[in-house]
Amino acid sequence: MTTKINQWLDERTSWRKVWEVIFLRKIPKVNWFYTLGSASLFVAVNQAITGILLTIYYVPTPDHAYDSVQYITTQVPLGWLIRGLHHWGASAMIVLVVLHMLRVILFGAYKYPREVTWFTGVILLLVVIGFGFTGYLLPWDQKAFWATTVGTRIAGTPPLIGDYLMRIIRGGSDISAVTLVRFFGTHVWVLPSVLFLLIGIHLYLVIRNGISAVPTRGK
Amino acid sequence: MNETKELSRRNFIQTAIWGIGGLIGIGFGVPAIAYVVGPSIKSQQTKTWMRLGPTSKVELGNPTLFSFTVQTQTGWIQNSQEISVYVLSTDGRTYIAMSNICTHLGCHIRWISDQNHFFCPCHNGVFDISGNVVSGPPPRPLTRYDVKVENGQLFILVGG
Numbered sequence: 001m002t003t004k005i006n007q008w009l010d011e012r013t014s015w016r017k018v019w020e021v022i023f024l025r026k027i028p029k030v031n032w033f034y035t036l037g038s039a040s041l042f043v044a045v046n047q048a049i050t051g052i053l054l055t056i057y058y059v060p061t062p063d064h065a066y067d068s069v070q071y072i073t074t075q076v077p078l079g080w081l082i083r084g085l086h087h088w089g090a091s092a093m094i095v096l097v098v099l100h101m102l103r104v105i106l107f108g109a110y111k112y113p114r115e116v117t118w119f120t121g122v123i124l125l126l127v128v129i130g131f132g133f134t135g136y137l138l139p140w141d142q143k144a145f146w147a148t149t150v151g152t153r154i155a156g157t158p159p160l161i162g163d164y165l166m167r168i169i170r171g172g173s174d175i176s177a178v179t180l181v182r183f184f185g186t187h188v189w190v191l192p193s194v195l196f197l198l199i200g201i202h203l204y205l206v207i208r209n210g211i212s213a214v215p216t217r218g219k
Numbered sequence: 220m221n222e223t224k225e226l227s228r229r230n231f232i233q234t235a236i237w238g239i240g241g242l243i244g245i246g247f248g249v250p251a252i253a254y255v256v257g258p259s260i261k262s263q264q265t266k267t268w269m270r271l272g273p274t275s276k277v278e279l280g281n282p283t284l285f286s287f288t289v290q291t292q293t294g295w296i297q298n299s300q301e302i303s304v305y306v307l308s309t310d311g312r313t314y315i316a317m318s319n320i321c322t323h324l325g326c327h328i329r330w331i332s333d334q335n336h337f338f339c340p341c342h343n344g345v346f347d348i349s350g351n352v353v354s355g356p357p358p359r360p361l362t363r364y365d366v367k368v369e370n371g372q373l374f375i376l377v378g379g
Contacts, residue, residue, distance in 0.1 A: 049247055053254055057294070067295040075295075077257035078250040 021207060028213035033107070036100035037206070043093045044199070047131075050086040051188065058138070060184035062177050065140035090132055097128050109212040117205040124198050127191055134187040137180060148175055148183075258294070271304065271373040277314065282307045282330045282337075282348060284319070289377065304364065304375060305330060305337075307348060316375045317350045318362040328361070337361070 010016045057076060059068045072079040101121065104110050110118035137148040152175070156166030171178035271285040282305040291300050303319045321328050326341035336353060337346040345353040350361030364375035 046247075049251070053251055056255060064295070071295040075258070077253045079254060079257075081250055082254050 025207060025210070027211055030211065030214060033103045034211065036096060036103055040093065040096040040100050041199070041203075043089050043096055044195070046085060046089045047093060048192070050082050050089065051192075053082045054086055055188060060138065060181050062140065062180060065138065065180060069139045069141075090135060093128055094132060097125055101125060107212065108215050111212075114205070114209050114212065117202060117209065120198050120202045120205070124195065124202060127195050127198065131187065131191050131195075134183040134191065137175075137183045138187065140180060145175060148179070152179075266376055266378045268367065268374040269302075269377045271306065271316075271375060274308075274311075274314070274368055274371050274373055277306050277308045277311075277373070279311055280307075280309055281332060282317070284330070285316075285373070302377065303327070305361075306366075306373060314366045314368065314373060315349065316364040316366045316373075318364065320362065321357055322352075322359050322361060323355070323357040 006016075054072065057068055057072045057079070059065060069083070072083055074080075076082075104118065104121070133151060136151075137144045152166050152169050155169050156162045158165065167173060169179075170176075171182050269287055269289070271287060276285070277283045284303055284305055286301055286303045288299045288301050291298055305317045305319055306314055307317070308314045319327050319329075321339040321341065321344050323339065323342055323344050326339050328337045328339045328344070328346065330337050335348060337348075337350070338344070339346075339355065339357070342356050344355035344357040346357070346361055347353050350363065352358075352360060364377065366376075367374045
């Protein structure tokens, strides 16, 4: 039965070919450091799932943000788990993408013909940091407020454009409801769109170029 | 095709991947369902007798509107909700209390004394003086509350 359905689908979609290209491609002999990219992807999916779940209760306004987060953590069944996965996943994400980057640097995997994969990886790193920065404000507690005060002040340090930059990020001169909502919008719409587009390109290139072998002395 | 299947390295890894993947899927899926539906199936507040006011306020033979507010907790927000009830008495001794919520789709009905009927503005539901459906889409009579009278004060049983 399943074979019949698979056959029917394959005739119309060639999914077997796609499956082979993605999962049954030939790879060189590699080691555990080569799993850091997949680990990052796994945590990114975790962040997406738990993040979507959090938006079911979270309200991004100054009078509800803190209370709705407390509600998730203390009242909603397993809310502590969903929030905890998102919270710790965020830290794991930063650690994993940095380790992934170090592996690519140390193994020379950024070299020809994989430069574009590297470029997209650099932007992905910035996007992940952007996720961390915007997400940090959302619980709207003291730590969030002052961390964002400091963070946006740092954005305000460059000469000439600094003050404008800080005002644009804050949506005004102070951290306010406007700041909270734009951080939320950036965190759940802008950055995820960019992230998934870039992950798509990044993975396409990984498959297109194959993965690099472990470098050997004298080669 | 009846040869005994021997567990090759490839088969083992494949089974392990699907197995672990399935476990991870369950690990996300089950908490996600509990998380989403949890607050929806929380039990309601307990039943309480709510004081409407003095029985003398009820006009004989004319449904009289009583309103009171109850404190409710929805999510993390405390709010006060106004509840309105029509009380009818024909003899000054027995009272019936009817909800002002239309049994069709929940709009608020209103007593129009000129026409001697309750009317719902949403889909033209019409109820008679004791809450029975006269015309329109409502599937059943207006909901009634249990009533008691103590020291000339009307009480109805709400909640639950």
